[in-house]
Amino acid sequence: MNLFSALWLCFALLVAIGKYQHELDLPTCLTGVSLSKRQPDSVPASEDLTDLVQSGQDELYYGPVLVGAKTSKTFTCDFDTGSSDLDIPGPDCTPANGCPEAQNLKYDNSGTSAGNSTSVTYGPGMVTGDNYIDTVCVAGLCAPNTGFVSLNMSSGIDQNPPTCLMGMGFPEIAQSGLPPFFNNLINQGHLDDNSKEFSFCLGRAASNTQGKSKLTLGGRDTNSFKGEVTEVPVTKRGYWKVQVDGMRVNNGTILLPTIAEALSKADGAIDTGTTIILAPYAAAQGIAAAIPGAIPIALPLGLTGGVGNAMILANAVTAYPCNTDATVSMVFNGKPFEINPLDLSFGQLTGSIGQCFTSNGIFSSTILKLLSSLFDGKKGFPYCVASIAGASITGVQPFYVVGDTFLKNWYSIFNQDNPAAPYVGFAEANCQ
Numbered sequence: 008m009n010l011f012s013a014l015w016l017c018f019a020l021l022v023a024i025g026k027y028q029h030e031l032d033l034p035t036c037l038t039g040v041s042l043s044k045r046q047p048d049s050v051p052a053s054e055d056l057t058d059l060v061q062s063g064q065d066e067l068y069y070g071p072v073l074v075g076a077k078t079s080k081t082f083t084c085d086f087d088t089g090s091s092d093l094d095i096p097g098p099d100c101t102p103a104n105g106c107p108e109a110q111n112l113k114y115d116n117s118g119t120s121a122g123n124s125t126s127v128t129y130g131p132g133m134v135t136g137d138n139y140i141d142t143v144c145v146a147g148l149c150a151p152n153t154g155f156v157s158l159n160m161s162s163g164i165d166q167n168p169p170t171c172l173m174g175m176g177f178p179e180i181a182q183s184g185l186p187p188f189f190n191n192l193i194n195q196g197h198l199d200d201n202s203k204e205f206s207f208c209l210g211r212a213a214s215n216t217q218g219k220s221k222l223t224l225g226g227r228d229t230n231s232f233k234g235e236v237t238e239v240p241v242t243k244r245g246y247w248k249v250q251v252d253g254m255r256v257n258n259g260t261i262l263l264p265t266i267a268e269a270l271s272k273a274d275g276a277i278d279t280g281t282t283i284i285l286a287p288y289a290a291a292q293g294i295a296a297a298i299p300g301a302i303p304i305a306l307p308l309g310l311t312g313g314v315g316n317a318m319i320l321a322n323a324v325t326a327y328p329c330n331t332d333a334t335v336s337m338v339f340n341g342k343p344f345e346i347n348p349l350d351l352s353f354g355q356l357t358g359s360i361g362q363c364f365t366s367n368g369i370f371s372s373t374i375l376k377l378l379s380s381l382f383d384g385k386k387g388f389p390y391c392v393a394s395i396a397g398a399s400i401t402g403v404q405p406f407y408v409v410g411d412t413f414l415k416n417w418y419s420i421f422n423q424d425n426p427a428a429p430y431v432g433f434a435e436a437n438c439q
């Protein structure tokens with residue numbers, strides 16, 4: 008792991024924590040929209056996603072979104088099941104405020120103003136802008152009258168590319184108060200009763216499938232997965248939140264210690280927009296304890312590494328021998344789903360991991376020294392850092408954020424055929 012990837016591992020961690028700090032504090036708006044029935048569009052419809060690879064690691068996935076009935080422009084959006092707003096750079100947003108320079112990469116406000124605005128704190132950053140309503144199309148499916156935020160400020164967000172964020176969570180957590188694009192497709196009758204789902208195949212640089220990433224709307228791409236689909240019920244509309252029964256090391260033969268396993272039961276948001284897995288602190292510690300030779304790199308309680316209004320009580324990353332044959336799984340519906348060993352590693356650990364924490368003011372120099380003594384002398388015995396981070400945050404129940412580290416191995420289907428009983432489906436990914 009070089010300094011650069013160490014830096015953005017921490018960045019990914021901070022973004023994920025910031026994003027979920029309002030977990031217990033969600034607006035409970037919404038939403039009986041009445042529909043005029045029309046003929047459903049031809050589905051499923053797919054489009055290729057681009058895997059943004061940084062230092063050999065898959066950071067995020069984005070693809071084209073067309074916006075505007077009068078002057079249609081194509082934006083590149085990060086498709087994010089962990090949020091529900093569509094954020095697009097607006098005409099007044101300057102590079103100093105985190106937007107691209109070129110005017111043709113910005114929305115021109117030629118739609119209808121919704122008459123209100125949105126302001127959201129995302130971990131290290133903040134986005135603000137006025138709400139607009141216009142036609143939005145993805146993979147050839149168009150929803151007129153879709154609301155979004157025309158940004159005038161987009162600070163602290165990794166911008167380049169993608170320049171836009173398409174939230175694919177439920178309307179209940181839309182900060183703009185406007186239904187997300189996919190729910191507009193449903194509400195406007197573009198999808199029939201059995202196709203109210205979208206699906207992701209996320210490729211992987213480490214197995215050379217980064218060019219095979221794909222988003223499918225209105226169904227699933229049956230060529231992109233193998234075997235049966237396990238349907239995991241959503242526990243609460245908002246995020247795509249399901250129950251995580253726990254985490255396991257070695258296919259259930261070595262279970263986590265009982266207490267840690269019990270503690271590792273929690274809800275988890277299935278989040279295409281988060282790079283790594285964020286686990287409750289106790290679960291992350293339990294995993295570290297169960298991988299032979301692994302070393303938890305934990306920080307003491309009560310740190311003031313606050314993000315937005317959240318206070319990080321504890322966080323941890325795990326270093327493990329790169330040549331381990333331990334496998335780590337997440338358990339859903341009582342069944343283990345393995346994290347591909349290629350995805351478990353976030354790269355080889357060197358002393359530079361310490362840098363990322365100091366740059367955020369979290370690691371003390373004492374801990375840095377300890378780290379160096381642990382790792383720098385171990386020539387011929389490389390350690391890798393796991394792409395599972397532990398965190399507990401003030402005021403927030405223990406929870407998981409199940410990001411791309413998991414989703415690269417498991418084709419994911421986000422189904423709301425029955426709005427009262429949505430589910431996330433997982434099947435073995437085989438991106439084509």
Ligand SMILES: *[C@@H]1O[C@H](CO)[C@@H](O)[C@H](O)[C@H]1NC(C)=O
Binds near residue numbers: 104124125135137160
């Ligand atoms: C951005 O728009 C919001 C909402 O209209 C406004 O309150 C804020 O002052 C604007 N900020 C900038 C930097 O233009």
Ligand SMILES: *[C@@H]1O[C@H](CO)[C@@H](O)[C@H](O)[C@H]1NC(C)=O
Binds near residue numbers: 124183185
């Ligand atoms: C903004 O206005 C739209 C249209 O009137 C409304 O549906 C939405 O809830 C409003 N958003 C907020 C945050 O008030």
Ligand SMILES: *[C@@H]1O[C@H](CO)[C@@H](O)[C@H](O)[C@H]1NC(C)=O
Binds near residue numbers: 258
């Ligand atoms: C893991 O367990 C499952 C079910 O018990 C079994 O089919 C599979 O072969 C096991 N895998 C390994 C690597 O042991």
